Amino acid sequence: MDPAVAAFRNEYRAGIARSYNGWLHGSFIFGVGIAYIVYSALQAQGGGWAWLSIAPGFLVANFGEWWLHKNALHRRIPALKALWQRHTVQHHHYFTEAHMTVDSHREYRIILFPPYAVIGLGLIHAGMAALWALPFGAAAGWAWMVGGMSHYLLYEILHTAAHLHERPLLRHLPLVNTMRRNHWIHHHQLLMPEYNMNLTLPIADWALGSSDLQRGLFGTLFNGYRMDHLKPELRERLGRETIPFTPRRLTPPLSRD
Numbered sequence: 111m112d113p114a115v116a117a118f119r120n121e122y123r124a125g126i127a128r129s130y131n132g133w134l135h136g137s138f139i140f141g142v143g144i145a146y147i148v149y150s151a152l153q154a155q156g157g158g159w160a161w162l163s164i165a166p167g168f169l170v171a172n173f174g175e176w177w178l179h180k181n182a183l184h185r186r187i188p189a190l191k192a193l194w195q196r197h198t199v200q201h202h203h204y205f206t207e208a209h210m211t212v213d214s215h216r217e218y219r220i221i222l223f224p225p226y227a228v229i230g231l232g233l234i235h236a237g238m239a240a241l242w243a244l245p246f247g248a249a250a251g252w253a254w255m256v257g258g259m260s261h262y263l264l265y266e267i268l269h270t271a272a273h274l275h276e277r278p279l280l281r282h283l284p285l286v287n288t289m290r291r292n293h294w295i296h297h298h299q300l301l302m303p304e305y306n307m308n309l310t311l312p313i314a315d316w317a318l319g320s321s322d323l324q325r326g327l328f329g330t331l332f333n334g335y336r337m338d339h340l341k342p343e344l345r346e347r348l349g350r351e352t353i354p355f356t357p358r359r360l361t362p363p364l365s366r367d
């Protein structure tokens with residue numbers, strides 16, 4: 111492992127509280143998130159067409175993720191400096207294109223959002239849902255909240271899966287494999303401010319031109335580990351020495367260091 115990355119990892123690990131448990135951290139996020147989804151779904155019951163509001167709730171969350179990641183996590187906005195510090199300074203130093211994986215649940219500390227984020231995001235989606243409910247009714251607002259929170263929980267699953275050691279299941283599961291390759295490209299030191307800003311599904315990346323792939327939406331979503339659809343400017347910029355271009359060569363940086 112690169113000595114600078116190894117030193118940063120040691121320093122970061124030494125600062126994790128002894129009482130920290132990654133499984134507990136994840137359980138809190140998913141406990142709160144699932145309760146929020148179940149409660150909202152119960153309120154939306156009998157809403158008929160209102161259930162379709164899950165889709166805009168999910169989509170707005172996807173474009174919001176893209177915006178926040180590009181503008182607040184990779185640029186230092188004074189009011190949101192803590193987000194930049196946690197993401198660009200810590201997360202992107204802990205994981206580079208050559209060192210993408212964790213070895214223990216204690217390292218989930220650097221992958222999962224802090225526990226209070228699920229509450230903050232729940233409130234943001236509730237606020238947007240209240241606006242949505244004005245023209246479309248209360249059931250539509252509750253369905254929006256189901257879509258928004260489902261997007262966040264899917265983000266935590268897919269982002270964590272992108273930082274796990276290579277396993278046949280992760281390699282073959284649709285969307286999971288896509289996001290592992292997608293996020294690996296994002297962690298490339300040269301590419302992180304510009305490419306693959308979605309961490310859940312690359313919908314906004316595809317729509318706004320920041321995907322590293324030259325493919326339609328379906329192909330981008332189900333690309334898996336394929337590297338043959340890379341945009342020509344990326345191939346040129348990185349050169350064949352810097353980045354592996356075939357799925358077979360993608361494996362080593364994702365597997366055990």
Ligand SMILES: [Zn+2]
Nearest residue numbers: 201205269293
């Ligand atoms: Zn990451």
Ligand SMILES: [Zn+2]
Nearest residue numbers: 183197296302
């Ligand atoms: Zn990033």
